[in-house]
Amino acid sequence: TAKVKGLFPTKEDFKRMVPAVLRGTALGSALGILPGGGALLAAFAAYALEKKIKMRPGEVPFGKGNIRGVASPESANNAGAQTSFIPLLTLGIPPNAVMALMVGAMTIHNIQPGPQVMTSNPELFWGLIASMWIGNAMLIILNLPLIGMWIKLLTVPYKFLFPAIVLFCAIGVYSTNNNTFDVWMVAIFGFVGYLFLKLRTEPAPLLLGFILGPMMEENLRRALLLSRGAWSVFVTRPLSAGLLVAAALLLGIVLLPAVKSKREEAFVED
Structure with a gap:
C-alpha cells in the first residue's frame, strides 16, 4: 500500500483553492439558512458550481483529483452546517434533520429553541458559537496526524x-x-x-414533519384564535401570504421535469 504523504497544500494548491473556498463558503452560508435540508445541498451545489467555472490550462479534470472539487464542497459544507443554527436559534425552526434532533435534545432538557435562548440560556448560545471555532481547530489537530488511522477504519x-x-x-x-x-x-x-x-x-x-408538526398545529390554532376562526387571515396578511406563495413556487420548481433532470446531470463526471 502507498504511504500517505504531502498532506499540507502547496503554494499552487492554495492559489487554486482560495477562490473556490470563498465561493463555497458564500454558497454554503446562503443555503444553510434555508429550511428543508439547505445545508445538506450546499456541498453538492458548490461542486456543481465549480464544474461550471472554466478550467485553467493544465488543470486536473474533475473526478480525477481537482482540488477545487474538494475545497469548495468542504467549505460549503462547513458554512452550511454553521449557518443552519441561525433559524434554529432565532426562530426555533430546525432547517434540516440534524437540527431537528437538536430541537429534541433541547426539549428533553426543558430548553425552548428560539430567540429566548440568547437571554434565558446565554451559556448554551455562546457555548455553541465557541464550539464551532473549537471544533474546527480540533479537526485540524486530530485529522492531520491521525489520518493514517482514519484510513485504516475504512478497511x-x-x-x-x-x-x-x-x-x-x-x-x-x-x-x-x-x-x-x-x-x-x-x-x-x-x-x-x-x-x-x-x-x-x-x-x-x-x-x-415529526418535529415541526406540533409547532405548526399550535401556531395554527393561535392564528385562528386571533382571527376569530377566519382562515382568510393566512392570505390577507402580507407576511403569511408571501411565505405561502414562496412555498408554492419552490414546490413547483422542484417538481418541474427540467429541474429534476438537471439535478441528476449535475454530478455526472465528464
Whole structure:
C-alpha cells in the first residue's frame, strides 16, 4: 500500500483553492439558512458550481483529483452546517434533520429553541458559537496526524461495523428512559427507514414533519384564535401570504421535469 504523504497544500494548491473556498463558503452560508435540508445541498451545489467555472490550462479534470472539487464542497459544507443554527436559534425552526434532533435534545432538557435562548440560556448560545471555532481547530489537530488511522477504519468489514452501530444506538436509546419499548420503537422506525431507502424516498422530511408538526398545529390554532376562526387571515396578511406563495413556487420548481433532470446531470463526471 502507498504511504500517505504531502498532506499540507502547496503554494499552487492554495492559489487554486482560495477562490473556490470563498465561493463555497458564500454558497454554503446562503443555503444553510434555508429550511428543508439547505445545508445538506450546499456541498453538492458548490461542486456543481465549480464544474461550471472554466478550467485553467493544465488543470486536473474533475473526478480525477481537482482540488477545487474538494475545497469548495468542504467549505460549503462547513458554512452550511454553521449557518443552519441561525433559524434554529432565532426562530426555533430546525432547517434540516440534524437540527431537528437538536430541537429534541433541547426539549428533553426543558430548553425552548428560539430567540429566548440568547437571554434565558446565554451559556448554551455562546457555548455553541465557541464550539464551532473549537471544533474546527480540533479537526485540524486530530485529522492531520491521525489520518493514517482514519484510513485504516475504512478497511473494517461492514459485517462488523453495522452490528456495532446498531448496538451503540440501542444502548443510547435505552439509557434515555431505561425503557425497552423505546428500543423496539427504534427498530420499527429503522425498518420503516429501510423501506424508504428501497423505495428511493428521503426519510429526512418525515423527521422534520415529526418535529415541526406540533409547532405548526399550535401556531395554527393561535392564528385562528386571533382571527376569530377566519382562515382568510393566512392570505390577507402580507407576511403569511408571501411565505405561502414562496412555498408554492419552490414546490413547483422542484417538481418541474427540467429541474429534476438537471439535478441528476449535475454530478455526472465528464
